[in-house]
Amino acid sequence: MRNESEVPLSDSAFSIPVADRLKRLPPYLFGKINKLKYQKRQAGIDVIDLGMGNPTDPPDPLITDKMKESLADPRNHRYSVANGIGNLRKEVAARYHRIYGARLNPDDEVIACLGSKEGFSHMCLALMGPGDTAIVPAPTFPIHAYSVMLAGGNVIQLDVREPHKFLENVAYTCEHLFPKPKLVIVNFPHNPSGTCIEQSFFDELVALAKKYKFLVISDFAYADICYDGYKAPSFLSTPGAIDVGVELTTMSKGFSMAGWRIGFCCGNREMVRALATIKGYYDYGIFQSIQIAAIVAMRHCESAVESIAKEYEHRRDALVDGLTRLGWEIERPKAGMFVWAKIPEPWAQMGSIDFSMKLLDEAGVAxxxxxxxxxxxxxxxxLALVENSQRLRQAVRAIGKCLKPETAATV
Structure with missing residues (x-):
C-alpha cells in the first residue's frame, strides 16, 4: 500500500499530448456568451435564446407515430447498414426527382448520414489531406472551415455575399494558386448571412469546376425553408453537377427532426463511395426506427414542411419588422432560419462579441x-428564428429598452 508521500502533489508532471489537428482549431468564440446564458438560467432568469438554429417545433404526428410503431419490432434494434436502408435511399432519390427534377441512383449516389454535419465532416476527411486546399464561403459557418482543417487541409475564405463576385474570386484563385484548390464548398441559402442564389450560379460553378478540375460540396441544409415564393435551387439539378460534386441535405429543419440526426449526401458516386468507406469504419448507421420514420416523413408529410416554412416566414416578419422600427438596417432574408442583422450605430464600435454580451446581460436575449x-x-x-412570433416581439421590446437613446452616450 502506498503512503501519502508517494502520491504526486500535482498532476502537472504528466501532460496529455493531443494531436496537432486539435491545435489548429481557434478558441471557441461563443464560450463567454454560453457561460453567461447558463448562469442566468441557473438563476431562474428568462433568456430568449436566438443564438443557435435549434428547431423547437415538433415533427408531424405521422412521423412520431411511425417511430413508436417501429420500436416494437426487435429487428429494428440491431446494427443497421452504414449507408442507410434501401427504401430510405430510394425515397431520397424520389424526393430529389419530385422537387428538383434531379435523377439519382439510390444504390450508389445516395447515402444516409447522422445529420448533414456528420456527412459533411466525414466527406472532408475522405477528400482532403495535407497540402490540399479548399475554398469556403465567408462569413463562414464554422464546420465548413474546421472540417477541412481537421482533415489536414488548408482553407481559403472568400466573401459570398455577392455570389457573382464569389465566382470571379474562385476563378482568380484557381488561376493564381499552385497547386490549385481541390475543393470548393458552397452553402445556399447561406448560413449565417442568408445570401441566396438563382440557378445560373450553379451553372457557372459547374463550368468552373470542370475547367479547373476542382470538386464541389453543396451544403443544402436550408433547402426547405424558403419565403415569398422563392425556391432554392439544388446543385444536383444542374447539368453536369453529378460529375463534379455532391450535395448534403437534412431533415432537421423542414421536417423538425433536428435531434433525430438524419441527413443525406447525394451526387457523384465516387465521392459517395469515399464517404461510405469512412463511415464503414466509423459507425454502424442510423437507428433503423429513425430511418423508417424518415421514409414516412418524405412520403406523406410534404404539407408539414410547407407549414413549417410558413411559420418561419411569420417569425422572420415579426423579428425584421420589429428591429426595423428600432432603426436597424436589415435585409429581409428570402430563405433560411436566421436573420443577419447589421449592428446599428453607435453600438457597432463595441464589436459584435461585446454587443452580444450586452444584449444577453441587459436584455436577456441571446x-x-x-x-x-x-x-x-x-x-x-x-438571430435564429427558433422562438414563436410572440417571443420574438418580446425580444425586440427587450432590445429596444436595452438600447434606449439615453444609454447610447455611454458607449
Whole structure:
C-alpha cells in the first residue's frame, strides 16, 4: 500500500499530448456568451435564446407515430447498414426527382448520414489531406472551415455575399494558386448571412469546376425553408453537377427532426463511395426506427414542411419588422432560419462579441456575434428564428429598452 508521500502533489508532471489537428482549431468564440446564458438560467432568469438554429417545433404526428410503431419490432434494434436502408435511399432519390427534377441512383449516389454535419465532416476527411486546399464561403459557418482543417487541409475564405463576385474570386484563385484548390464548398441559402442564389450560379460553378478540375460540396441544409415564393435551387439539378460534386441535405429543419440526426449526401458516386468507406469504419448507421420514420416523413408529410416554412416566414416578419422600427438596417432574408442583422450605430464600435454580451446581460436575449463566423462577420449578429412570433416581439421590446437613446452616450 502506498503512503501519502508517494502520491504526486500535482498532476502537472504528466501532460496529455493531443494531436496537432486539435491545435489548429481557434478558441471557441461563443464560450463567454454560453457561460453567461447558463448562469442566468441557473438563476431562474428568462433568456430568449436566438443564438443557435435549434428547431423547437415538433415533427408531424405521422412521423412520431411511425417511430413508436417501429420500436416494437426487435429487428429494428440491431446494427443497421452504414449507408442507410434501401427504401430510405430510394425515397431520397424520389424526393430529389419530385422537387428538383434531379435523377439519382439510390444504390450508389445516395447515402444516409447522422445529420448533414456528420456527412459533411466525414466527406472532408475522405477528400482532403495535407497540402490540399479548399475554398469556403465567408462569413463562414464554422464546420465548413474546421472540417477541412481537421482533415489536414488548408482553407481559403472568400466573401459570398455577392455570389457573382464569389465566382470571379474562385476563378482568380484557381488561376493564381499552385497547386490549385481541390475543393470548393458552397452553402445556399447561406448560413449565417442568408445570401441566396438563382440557378445560373450553379451553372457557372459547374463550368468552373470542370475547367479547373476542382470538386464541389453543396451544403443544402436550408433547402426547405424558403419565403415569398422563392425556391432554392439544388446543385444536383444542374447539368453536369453529378460529375463534379455532391450535395448534403437534412431533415432537421423542414421536417423538425433536428435531434433525430438524419441527413443525406447525394451526387457523384465516387465521392459517395469515399464517404461510405469512412463511415464503414466509423459507425454502424442510423437507428433503423429513425430511418423508417424518415421514409414516412418524405412520403406523406410534404404539407408539414410547407407549414413549417410558413411559420418561419411569420417569425422572420415579426423579428425584421420589429428591429426595423428600432432603426436597424436589415435585409429581409428570402430563405433560411436566421436573420443577419447589421449592428446599428453607435453600438457597432463595441464589436459584435461585446454587443452580444450586452444584449444577453441587459436584455436577456441571446444572439450569435458575427465575429464567430470569421472576420467578414464582424459588425453583424445572427438571430435564429427558433422562438414563436410572440417571443420574438418580446425580444425586440427587450432590445429596444436595452438600447434606449439615453444609454447610447455611454458607449
Amino acid at each position: 444572439v450569435s456575434p458575427g465575429r464567430g463566423f470569421g472576420e467578414e462577420g464582424e459588425g453583424y449578429l445572427r
